[in-house]
Amino acid sequence: MDDIKNIVAKLHPLERQVLPVLQQHLELSSIAKNAKLTEVEVMRALQWLENKEIIKIQSEKRKSIHLEKNGQTYKKEGLPEKRFLKALDESFKGLNVITKKAKLSREEATACVGLLKRKNAVEISQQEGLSVKITEEGKKIRNLEWPEEYFLLHVFPKEYEEAKDRTIVEELRKRKELISVRDEKKITVTLSPRGHELLKEDLSAEVVNRLTPGMLRMGSWKEKTFRSYDVEINVPKIFQGKKHFDNEALEYIKQIWLDLGFKEMTGNYVQSAFWDLDALFVPQDHPAREMQDTFYVEGKAKLPPLWKKVKEVHENGGDTGSAGWRYAFSEEETKQLLLRTHTTVLSAQTLSRLKKEDLPAKFFAVGRVFRNEALDWKHLFEFYQVEGIVVDPHANLKHLKGYLTQFYKKMGYSAVRMRPAHFPYTEPSLEVDVFHPIKKQWIELGGAGIFRPEVVKPLLGFDCPVLAWGQGMGRIIGEYWKITDIRDLYKNDIKQLREMKLWLR
Amino acid sequence: MPTITINKQVFEQLVGKILPLEELKDRISMLGTDLEKIENNEITVEIFPNRPDMLSEQGFARAFSSFIGIKTGLQKYHVKESGCKVIVDSSVTMRPYTACAIVKNLTLDDERIRQIMQIQEKLATTHGRNRKKSAYGIYPLENISFPINYIAHDPKNIKFKPLGFETEVCAAAVPELHPKGKAYKHLTEGWKEYPFFIDAKNKVMCMLPFTNSDDTGKVDEKTKNVFVECTGTDLRNVEVALNMITTALADMGGEIYSVEVVYSDKMVITPKLQPKKMLVDLSYINRLLGLLLKDTEIAVLFERMGYGWENGSVLIPAYRADILHQVDLAEDIAIAYGYENFKETIPNVATIGEEDPFEVFARKIREVLVGLRLLETKNYHLSTKEDLVEKMQIGENKTLPLKNALGEHNHLRNWIIPNLLRVLTDNQHHQYPQNLFEIGRTFVANKKTETGIEEKEHLAVMLCHEKVDFTEIRQILDALFSALGLEYAVKEMEHPSFIRGRIGMICCRNQELGLIGEFAPSVLASWGLLMPAVGFELDLEMLFEIVKGKEK
Structure with a gap:
């Protein structure tokens, strides 16, 4: 009996209008006529009733004679x-x-x-x-x-x-x-036992779909019965506002470095070859400087006064105790404009602004870098690098491993390995691998090292160990969301942006 | 970066020990060479550009054998005098330096000839910077007579048979006809004369920087004794190249003989294989690596890396080109010590973390917009002129082009709105409303900056659905300014991308921050977007400055 009462409470106004008519009329057109509804409305009500096993709908084909x-x-x-x-x-x-x-x-x-x-x-x-x-x-x-x-x-x-x-x-x-x-479909209904039961109920009570401000003002809600909803059914989707998933991951990464006591570095995307390469002791004829790796931009940069020191270091080591690269440094070449190839350019600029009394100091950047490549599933021409430097007279190679181990632990990788590598601006140079807990293998995530005196001394004014790293994050971020085609990171597919789960680390 | 391919048996013979596969792999990568693969009988490794001396099987095996403790310490190479002369004519100004040697008693087979060719080729691309800095040639000794002249000639007056050719040709035709001529002629731009090696019997040995002569410069299995020349623009580079080649040939079993290189003002005997001495600052190395190595310990580690040790000084092998500073020694000590043996340590140093203030501001703006149910997009900073200018129906072009982009994205974006219109155009099959925003960098010319380009962080918002209108986008802007506690105004203006009379300038504190409006149907049509759209874009850095000024 409770079942019936429950059904009555949930009846839609259309159903309430149709049900009493079923005592006399069981054919669609006559139900419609007597319920004073359109056949479409009646059909909707009948289908809901059938879902609740109150009636059964039969439809049969028949011929009927119409008066023209x-x-x-x-x-x-x-x-x-x-x-x-x-x-x-x-x-x-x-x-x-x-x-x-x-x-x-x-x-x-x-x-x-x-x-x-x-x-x-x-x-x-x-x-x-x-x-x-x-x-x-x-x-x-x-x-x-x-x-x-x-x-x-x-x-x-x-x-x-x-x-x-x-x-x-x-x-x-x-x-x-x-x-x-004409050939027609004849729709008739039969009442189920439950339907007969239901017809004995009082369906005349006025039920209300919506509570209105008027009812509240007048107090008329007291006499109303509110229709029960089917709270278990699905509703149409709405969409939340959302940050880009990539930014969520980058914010998390930034927070790790902030927690470790690092200051954020930011800076321009368009840089001179001077800052991006020469200040980092990359010789001007280095194979990596060839046109195909770097986006060059029209124009020439103004050089800061310290460019002459850098030139000297390239040519003969200057006052760094180095032999230098021993070639004629080109002013034209150093003025070239390019899109920064690494965030290490920010570290160089930061060093040039630091004073002795600022030490020890730690900096990080999470920033875009550019490589002149055509887009494909594993290459982007813009991607993110995580950069860090520790400028500390007492810093050493063990600390470098320490900072990176801490960082990757927070990124979900328990072990970090260093392998020898080569970069023109660091010595020792190392490749950083992390142990992938699921794939059970080492994966390569980027370079690190201690800046060469040829880099540090002209920029900082004195020699001091500077631990430095530049790590690629695309792989880790992509993997979190099971992205295998790296282009999907910046595809801006609205469905993907809406439905991507949060960064839950 | 260059890779070399090595025959595993040859390698093991040179090393003097056969290691289990896993250990071999591990040791190769811990030496500072990147193992690409070991397949069948071949090992492929990537050699970093600071160690060109490892670009030969012999050089790599020498370093490896020492590293794993088989043949450690400084390898001594004995140089005998040959008394043979190479006379350098003052005409070779375009490539003024040469260093030469003779290597005798070689036993060559196909494998060794392949190795000799690999050394020359790999060295020329890396150490020689694609022959720009230096190039190398090897000749069977029996074909040539001393003294040899290194001299520049007008190529029209020289005839010879370039390597691989059937007949003699005029040297002037080599840059156009010979494969190496075509490949390297860009190095000789503006040359009227080319340097040649010509022997005592007036036989042309080679034309630089292109090719040897087929008559005198072809090494085969019967060759026992060879003449080696290195030429280039940098004396040190040329000399080290010769050292790397001759020591590799010596490791094949050859005997090295010196050659007298006679310049107009001096005479130099090459190769110079005596090691260079460098005083070691032990405390510097210990500090940098966080180690406490003693004199005796460091001597052992140096020997592992092929150095000699003599009373606090290190003896650097003559084939090493990369030791510029003590710090380079420190790295080799670290490698010998084993990168895997450094224990991670976090020093007890307090520093204070600090987020960039603009980034903090941008994050707050993001939060406001997400609260307004907008979806954040992220586009590339590189776009196309078509998107930035043409489709937006803007007359004048103020975008900044790239010089050498490989892909179609070859302009720096000067506003974000075109990116968002592209996103909307590409997403028409997804559910509406599509309300988007993006915070990102834009680029405009500005002579006052260091690069002549000013970079500004912008905010762009775009609403797109059936019933969207100016009021709705104004409401977003209102909400944003109200969140910042700022008053602002919108002033009438005109802009070709928007409907006339439905476009305004966003102004705050007498500054023009950006624009807001309904997009012109002709612009939507040029994108192929079949849904009305409204939007605004403003200079977020300028807004940040206003907020900062106000909050002070």
């Missing part, structure tokens, strides 16, 4: 042939006169002549045009009710199967826009 335009007129005004017959008398009369008297069209009148002739009700003369008079048979049937007339008295649409006099139906069907026979 002329049929409707004749039903009201009488059949034209009857009216024609009534306009006749025992002497021949011209067709025009009869047509006018019976208020028919010329076309109808001509058809009537043929019809009545077949019934032996008229006699035709061809003298002086067409003229017609009534016969004895005509007089006899004039005041009777004809089967055709009787048929038109039915309620339409009428089921074809129910029509007894098929010959009449077929005859009327041949006439112009009188009746038609």
